[in-house]
Amino acid sequence: GKNVTLWKYKSWLPVKSRVSLNEGGTPLYKLKNLEKGFGVEIYAKNEGANPTGSFKDRGMTVGVSKALELGMDKVICASTGNTSASLAAYAARAGIKAYVLVPSGKIALGKLAQAIIYGARVVPVRGNFDDALRVVVEASAKLGVYMLNSINPFRLEGQKTIALEIYDQLGFVPDNIVLPVGNAGNISAIWKGFKELYEKGITEKLPRMMGIQAEGASPLVRAWKTGEKFKPIEKPETVATAIRIGNPANWPKAWRAVKESGGLFESVSDEEILQAQQLLASKEGLFVEPASAASLAGLIKLLEIGEVDRSESYVLITTGHGLKDPNVVLNRFTLPEPIEPTLDAFKEVIR
């Protein structure tokens, strides 16, 4: 039948659909093979199945629709990659100009190719995401360009539909949502979605929000574990470049989501992320980019250290498609030498 898009929830959204690429309606998989291995109920909400390959499309369809409603003809964002790819696509569809500022040399090639070919003005910045975001905030204030980072509440309104879909697809509220945290918009948005379901009396339960960061870019985890005041990380570093963020703009909202939900923040190493990426692909046929695999890496760690209950249900938010960052895989695996095109040569190599 008609394919489900995010606009199925138009009554939950603060703007009319003005530009859409049929975002949302992404698959929710039960990870039966991994469940057998870990002895726990695990699902994956696969946001890599969105039009530009990440959950950002949910925020951009609403945000760019709002830009059009406001009569804006220029939009801007800073991005580690996926936000820029998504903004570029929706601006193209809307016929308006997109400016995207990205950390020079630290953006996955799939995302860079998208931002370029969708026709955005791609501006590499000598610095990291946090530096780029500072410029964007000033530019939008001084140059009248509409800013569409996740500080813009319309982005989070779109992204909260992830919660609405998970409830519709499962038929119940899962015990836990496990997701990667970078600028901390998505964890805040998904929590908002579940709270709205609860406040409308549609559900009687709220999930715990479990935010996972890469060890080298984990300011929220540090504050959570030390009990000290939140402090940005000066030089965030991780192979998961999507979440290579040291000063998450939405950290207060994310903090509240985790506190209110009785959830937690946890960090994982790059190696644990890359192993989880391989596990999701080789055990479940799900190829996700490194930042997205942090959700599974986080769950594995929490189960190992006995932080979480095996009798509960866990929904991983796999936020971006693996094709965004193929170099991560090609750098880790070596191919055999090419063979002569003969059966003998083939039999030799598989012996």
Ligand SMILES: Cc1ncc(COP(=O)(O)O)c(/C=C/C(=O)C(=O)O)c1O
């Ligand atoms: C695949 C993927 N997984 C997780 C995150 C973290 O979500 P937030 O915690 O809401 O930031 C991002 C974020 C990307 C950007 O911030 C950007 O594109 O500028 C991502 O691309």
